[in-house]
Amino acid sequence: MKCPFCEKNETKVVDSRLLKEGFSVRRRRKCEGCARRFTTYETIEIQMPAVAKMDGRRESYRRDKMRSSLDKACQKRPISTDQIERVVENLEKNILEISDKEVTTKEIGNLVMKYLRNLDPVAYVRFASVYRKFQDVDEFVNELKGDETNYNIDK
Ligand SMILES: [Zn+2]
Numbered sequence: 001m002k003c004p005f006c007e008k009n010e011t012k013v014v015d016s017r018l019l020k021e022g023f024s025v026r027r028r029r030k031c032e033g034c035a036r037r038f039t040t041y042e043t044i045e046i047q048m049p050a051v052a053k054m055d056g057r058r059e060s061y062r063r064d065k066m067r068s069s070l071d072k073a074c075q076k077r078p079i080s081t082d083q084i085e086r087v088v089e090n091l092e093k094n095i096l097e098i099s100d101k102e103v104t105t106k107e108i109g110n111l112v113m114k115y116l117r118n119l120d121p122v123a124y125v126r127f128a129s130v131y132r133k134f135q136d137v138d139e140f141v142n143e144l145k146g147d148e149t150n151y152n153i154d155k
Contacts, residue, residue, distance in 0.1 A: 001029060001040060008033035049095065050102045058102070061095070063088065070112070073127035077120050087115050 001011050008031055015028035024043040030036070048061035070084050094111050095103055109131045116124035 003031035003033060003036065004038055005036045006031060006034040011038075046092075046096070047100065048092065049099050051108065052102055052104045054105060061103075063092070066091065066108075066112075069127070070116075070123075073116060073123040073130075074120065077123050079120055079123065083119065087119065091115060 002009055003011055010032040011029045012032055013027050014030045014037070017026045018024075019026055019041075024041060027040045027042065029038055029040060031038075050058045051061050052058050066088055067084070070087060074084060091108075091111055095108060098107055113124060113128055113131070116127050
């Protein structure tokens with residue numbers, strides 16, 4: 001890490017402290033050139049894959065967007081904020097298992113439907129009907145009849 005004052009490359013860590021239950025580290029550093037001190041923060045960053053849409057365009061994955069589509073599907077249903085948060089976390093793990101480079105909106109949609117099917121039937125149908133809007137009816141019915149794969153969600 002370069003010294004922000006004299007830009008010398010050699011700096012020494014003089015103190016290290018875990019923050020926020022261990023998910024970030026605060027480091028106090030000292031420059032070996034000018035002897036000034038500064039602080040750095042190290043946090044975890046997980047790189048999500050790009051999302052390829054039906055029309056071929058790509059966009060970056062956004063957790064807030066995922067959250068709000070789940071919120072909408074679960075509106076006025078007996079599902080807690082914690083449950084939705086856990087679904088998002090599990091979904092992100094599954095998405096990363098598909099690829100860390102690129103996933104399609106279809107792959108994401110299918111995962112969301114599998115989670116919602118286990119969570120709440122009304123939320124599932126709501127999401128599925130919006131999500132499958134542009135696809136044919138047979139496919140939608142098949143989806144409803146579809147496999148009973150259980151995705152483990154901590155409830
Ligand atoms: Zn310096």
